[in-house]
Amino acid sequence: MALSNIEKHYNKHKEDQRLQQRHGIVEFETTMHHLHRFLQPGQTILDIGAGTGRYTSALMAEGYTVKAVELVRHNIDVFLKREPSADVVQGDARSMPFLPTASADVTLLLGPLYHLFGDEEKLKALNEAKRVTKPGGVIFVAYLMNEYSILSYCFDEDRITDLMERGVVDSDFHIRAKADELYDYIRLEDIDRLNAAAGLERVTIFSPDGAADYMRTRLNRMSDATFARFLAYQKCISERSDLIGAGSHTVDVVRCPL
Numbered sequence: 018m019a020l021s022n023i024e025k026h027y028n029k030h031k032e033d034q035r036l037q038q039r040h041g042i043v044e045f046e047t048t049m050h051h052l053h054r055f056l057q058p059g060q061t062i063l064d065i066g067a068g069t070g071r072y073t074s075a076l077m078a079e080g081y082t083v084k085a086v087e088l089v090r091h092n093i094d095v096f097l098k099r100e101p102s103a104d105v106v107q108g109d110a111r112s113m114p115f116l117p118t119a120s121a122d123v124t125l126l127l128g129p130l131y132h133l134f135g136d137e138e139k140l141k142a143l144n145e146a147k148r149v150t151k152p153g154g155v156i157f158v159a160y161l162m163n164e165y166s167i168l169s170y171c172f173d174e175d176r177i178t179d180l181m182e183r184g185v186v187d188s189d190f191h192i193r194a195k196a197d198e199l200y201d202y203i204r205l206e207d208i209d210r211l212n213a214a215a216g217l218e219r220v221t222i223f224s225p226d227g228a229a230d231y232m233r234t235r236l237n238r239m240s241d242a243t244f245a246r247f248l249a250y251q252k253c254i255s256e257r258s259d260l261i262g263a264g265s266h267t268v269d270v271v272r273c274p275l
Contacts, residue, residue: 039236039244043229043251045071048127048157048268050252051223055123055155055270056081063121063149065110065142066128070096070103077103084121086113088129111141116149124150127159127268134196136211143215150273155220158269163192163202165230165265205262208269217271223255230265 049072056062060081064073067085069092076083077100085105087093093105106115110129126146133139146156167190171177180186187193192202205222212219229236229251236244254260261267 038233039239040226040229040233043236043248044226044266046248047223047225047227047252047255048072049075051221051225051255051268051270052076052123052157055220057122060122061120063116063124063146065113065124065126065146067096067105067125068092068128070100070105072125072127073103073105074100084116086110086116111138111145113145113149118148119151121150122154124154124156126156130158131161131200134194134198134201136214139211140214143211143217147215147217147273152273152275154273156217156271156273158208158271159225160208160267160269161200161202162262162265162267163190163204164263166192166200166202169231169265205267208267212269212271216274218274220270220272221256222261222267222269224251224261224264225255225266225268227251227255227260227264 056076058080062073062076062081062083064070064076064083064085067073067087070085070087073083073085073096083104085096085103086108087096087105088107088109090107093107096103096105108115110126111133124146126142129142130139133142143156143158146158150156167177167186171180171186171192177186180192181188185193185195191204194201208222229247236247239247
């Protein structure tokens with residue numbers, strides 16, 4: 018994916034606001050819920066692909082030392098306007114020579130793999146995250162899921178026939194996005210294959226948003242009390258194996274070898 022395409026997207030896409038809308042709140046709060054299971058006081062966190070710094074800001078407010086890396090200059094400018102004291106540097110998740118080896122207790126990789134196409138490019142980011150994370154440390158890796166895109170963009174927008182004829186969707190309904198597109202979408206078996214190639218061991222895997230992206234308008238109509246129940250529900254069912262993979266995102270929590 019050319020940098021210019023990603024920049025064009027994030028220059029107009031208000032990522033800072035997305036996680037403050039109800040479907041984004043579900044994703045953010047569920048991810049933070051699982052992060053708190055692994056974080057310990059005094060740990061150092063690395064946020065790779067930090068976007069506009071929503072996770073970094075929250076973790077800084079809790080007293081953690083956070084180093085953020087972000088590819089898009091516009092996102093960094095938005096980030097620093099809100100959080101002037103943040104330690105953020107521009108960089109590519111696939112190669113971060115400015116970061117010392119084994120420097121983070123917990124590493125977040127919550128966006129870069131959305132924009133990397135094919136195993137080779139994704140493995141560059143996974144292996145670099147593995148390098149900068151301490152042995153025994155954990156990495157939170159986010160992916161965009163195939164079935165959400167098939168249902169929401171291919172069928173719902175009546176594009177499926179054209180996309181299959183062009184080879185973007187194969188006969189098994191697996192999206193085969195090309196590098197000139199913005200996002201890549203994968204299935205659970207693809208994640209398993211990447212972990213095996215990177216030598217990373219899964220600790221847990223969860224859906225941070227579940228049905229939230231399918232229910233955006235319904236979430237907005239809910240009372241505050243009902244929405245709070247929905248948020249509790251998503252946290253409760255987020256690790257259910259029968260539901261993972263159906264939401265728009267999946268977060269794989271993997272441990273670096275000792």
